[in-house]
Amino acid sequence: MLMFQENEYVMYGLTGVCKLAEKRTETSGDHKGVEYYILYPVKDESAKIMIPVRLGQGRMRGLITKEELKKHLMQLQEEDIWVDDLKERGKDFQERLKTGEFYQWLAISSCLYGEKKRKVLEGKKLSMVDEKVMKDAWTLLCEEVLYGLEITEDQMKRLINEEEEL
Structure with missing residues (x-):
């Protein structure tokens, strides 16, 4: 079982990057004796998330490493996830987004x-569904590489477009 340390940054589901402030055991009430991770999302440090340690492993993971990012960028060149049907694509991309996996x-x-660049050349725009899911995925991705690898949004764009190497 993967264990996390206090003051470590982790990804927690679609919440994004969180600081693991502490791991503590409840001392009273219905949850007496239950061990919890206490997380604070970096985009809203006033928010507090308590996750039972025994359940935390499902939606919580460490931040991406440089080696993993390199592997994912290589893998990206080999896979085309485009789905022609807008409704099916929206469903597929939402499922991919919800996995909490960096590669997705x-x-x-x-x-x-890439599709947005093609549409612009044709004088068109992405659908609202595509635009939203792209924004959501991009926000999570950029937050993770910023905290995990100190890579900016602009650097990430250049990496995806193969204009820059790690």
Whole structure:
């Protein structure tokens, strides 16, 4: 079982990057004896999330490493996730987004960013569904690489477009 340390940054589901402030055991009430991770989302440090340690492993993971990012960028070149049907694509991309997996966010962002560039050349725009899911995936992805690897949003765009190497 993967264990996390106090003051470590972690990804928690679609909440995004959180600081694991502490791990503590409840001393009273119905949850007496239950061990919790106490998280504070970086985008709203006034919010507090308490996750039972025994359940935390499901939606919580460590931040991406440089090696993992390199692997995902290589994998990205080999996979096309585009779905022609808008309704099916929206459903597929939402499912990918909800996995909480960095690679899925990267694949969505890359795919829709490429489609957006093509549409602009035709004088068109992305659908609202595509635009929203791209924004959601991109926000989570950029937050993670910023805290995990100190890579900015602009650097990430260049990496995806193969204009820059890690």
